Amino acid sequence: MRIFIILFSFAFLVGCGNSNTLDKKQDNLSTISVTDIQGNEIHLSKAAERIICLFDPSVDVIYMLQAQDKLIGIPAETYFDNELYDYYKHIDTRILKKELPTPGSNELANLESIIQLNPDLVIAQQLPESIVKTLQGMNIPVYIAAAARYEDLMKEMKDISLLTGKQDRGEQLISYAENKIKDLQKRTATQEGSKHKSVYFTWANGKVFSTAGRNSMMNDCLDLAGVENACPFDIDKPNINPETLIEWNPDMIVMWNDSPDLFYNKKELGGITAIKERKIHNLMPMFYYNPHTFKSLCAAVAINQWAYDNDEKDNTEEIKEILSVLYGKEASEKLIKYL
Incomplete structure (x- = not known):
């Protein structure tokens, strides 16, 4: 019986040892x-x-x-x-x-x-x-x-x-983005009047009736900028007709790397507030404002200033500062030359 107990204990310890070894190997395989x-x-x-x-x-x-x-x-x-x-x-x-x-x-x-x-x-x-x-x-x-x-x-x-x-590095960038979002939210809270500007966004390559719906990254960017998306549809990229845009009557239009003349030359759209008041702006060059990256912060800063005529700070300088953090000093210095 004593021999049996000793052998059983030894087997148990070996088993535990093997189990621990397997656990360590598993941990090493997936860190x-x-x-x-x-x-x-x-x-x-x-x-x-x-x-x-x-x-x-x-x-x-x-x-x-x-x-x-x-x-x-x-x-x-x-x-x-x-x-x-x-x-x-x-x-x-x-x-x-x-x-x-x-x-x-x-x-x-x-x-x-x-x-x-x-x-x-x-x-x-x-x-x-x-x-x-x-x-x-x-x-x-x-x-x-x-x-x-x-x-x-x-x-x-x-x-x-x-x-x-x-x-x-990832934690540094995420922390910076979160702080920048808080800063933008504070700006929005202090904008003059309670009604946010209505903004119609249009994609590039002449697709002036292709916009961003409420379920899109660009909608998130407009929210960050403290403006209201003129498009009420809960989809990503809806296509609309001229009559719908006239009905929405946005205060401002933001374009994606296209000429504002695509709107100004359409006489049927002449009554839209953004067109009458020549409130059409362009996120250009596209590289610096990609809403599917942390550069959506650059887009939000630009849209906020265009919407609320905030001349206290040159948005170009703020965008350069954002790019400097996102890419680091060496790379950003090469990029901002072409902004």
């Missing part, structure tokens, strides 16, 4: 864990060093985190869209020389090209489920981003900072 917008769990044993990013707003996050040295693949549109190439080329010589591979874009991806680059993390917005499953089966984690609402921006900044080993 970084996040869950993306689609509920996919991403586990890394260490910070990613070889990242393919096929979603432009997430590329911007990586540059803001100062983790661009980890990029080994970027969206194809980075090279042929001047609103991207003309700016990224100033802060990354690999983009200037078009040396970084482009194994896909926001909607299309070349599975073979991705695999050949041997990434330890892929970030995308839209990938076919078959590609995601194939990559996951090859132990290549896939993080799906959205950047569709402001809470997405905060979450994805935190997640990507963890995945890239830039947690401290």
Whole structure:
């Protein structure tokens, strides 16, 4: 009996030891864990060093985190869209020389090209489920981003900072954004009169009747600016007709990189307050005001000043200050030359 007890105790201790060893091994296998917008769990044993990013707003996050040295693949549109190439080329010589591979874009991806680059993390917005499953089966984690609402921006900044080993930098940027939002809210609370200005937003490339609904990142940006979205529809990007815009009669129109003449030349719209009072403004160049990134702060600052004629502070200087924090001193100095 004494021998049996000794043997049983020994087996129990060995079992516990093995269990602890397994637990430690499991912990070592997954020291970084996040869950993306689609509920996919991403586990890394260490910070990613070889990242393919096929979603432009997430590329911007990586540059803001100062983790661009980890990029080994970027969206194809980075090279042929001047609103991207003309700016990224100033802060990354690999983009200037078009040396970084482009194994896909926001909607299309070349599975073979991705695999050949041997990434330890892929970030995308839209990938076919078959590609995601194939990559996951090859132990290549896939993080799906959205950047569709402001809470997405905060979450994805935190997640990507963890995945890239830039947690401290991510916390710094999130804290800055939260403080800037509080500052904008204080400005809104002290605006003259209780009625906020009504603003109609229109997308680029001549789509003057394509706007931003209440369920959109641009709506969040308008809220930050302390104005009311003229569009009452609870969808992302509704298309309307001229009669609807006339009925809404916005106080101001904000355009996305297009000429105000697209409105001024339409005689049927001449009675709209924003057009009569020539209150049409342009977020241009687009790169500095992308609402799907933390640069939505730049857009909100500009819209707030346009709406309330706040001349106490030059918004260009404030936008430069925002960019300086978001990109860091060295990169921002190269970028603000073209603002």
